[in-house]
Amino acid sequence: MSDDCIFCSIVAGDIPARTVHEDSETLAFLDANPLAPGHTLVVPKAHHQHVEAMDDDTAAAVFGTLHEIVDPVQEAVDADGSNVGINNGEASGQEVPHVHAHVVPRFEGDGGRPIHAVAGSRPDLSDDELDAIREDIDARL
Ligand code: 5GP
Numbered sequence: 360m361s362d363d364c365i366f367c368s369i370v371a372g373d374i375p376a377r378t379v380h381e382d383s384e385t386l387a388f389l390d391a392n393p394l395a396p397g398h399t400l401v402v403p404k405a406h407h408q409h410v411e412a413m414d415d416d417t418a419a420a421v422f423g424t425l426h427e428i429v430d431p432v433q434e435a436v437d438a439d440g441s442n443v444g445i446n447n448g449e450a451s452g453q454e455v456p457h458v459h460a461h462v463v464p465r466f467e468g469d470g471g472r473p474i475h476a477v478a479g480s481r482p483d484l485s486d487d488e489l490d491a492i493r494e495d496i497d498a499r500l
C-alpha cells in the first residue's frame with residue numbers, strides 16, 4: 360500500500376467507492392467522474408504504478424476481473440459495447456499512479472471515438488522501420 364494513493368485508500372476501505380466486484384487480488388468500482396453511465400475501474404489491490412510493474416499473477420487477475428465484469432457492466436446500462444483501456448504512465452494521461460483498467464460503456468451514436476483516437480498524428484513508418492521495431496521488441500522479450 361502507498362500512503363498517499365487514492366486507490367490504495369479505496370482498497371483499504373478508507374475512502375468509499377461503489378464497489379461492483381472484489382476478490383483477493385482485485386477490486387472493481389464505479390469511476391467517480393464517469394465518461395459514460397457504468398464507467399468502471401478495475402485495480403489490483405497491490406500498489407503498482409505501471410502495467411509492467413505487476414507480477415504475472417496480478418496481471419492475470421486484473422484481466423480476469425475485466426473479463427468477468429464487462430458483460431454485467433454493459434448490460435446494467437444497456438450499452439452496445441465498451442472501450443477497455445489503461446492509461447499507462449504520465450505521458451499516456453495516467454493521473455492516478457495505481458494501475459487501473461477503464462471499462463467505458465459505449466452506445467450507438469454516442470459521439471465518442473475509438474481507442475485509435477488516443478494518440479497524436481499517425482507516424483509514417485516504412486516496412487524497414489516496422490521490421491526494426493519488431494526485432495527490437497523481440498530481442499527484449
Ligand atoms: P487516469 O487518467 O489515471 O487513467 O484515470 C483516473 C480515473 O480515476 C478518472 O477517470 C477519475 O474520474 C477516477 N477517479 C479519481 N479519483 C477517484 C476517486 O476517488 N474515486 C473513484 N471512484 N474514481 C476516481
Ligand code: ZN
Pocket residue numbers: 360361364365366367368405406407456457
Ligand atoms: Zn495505490
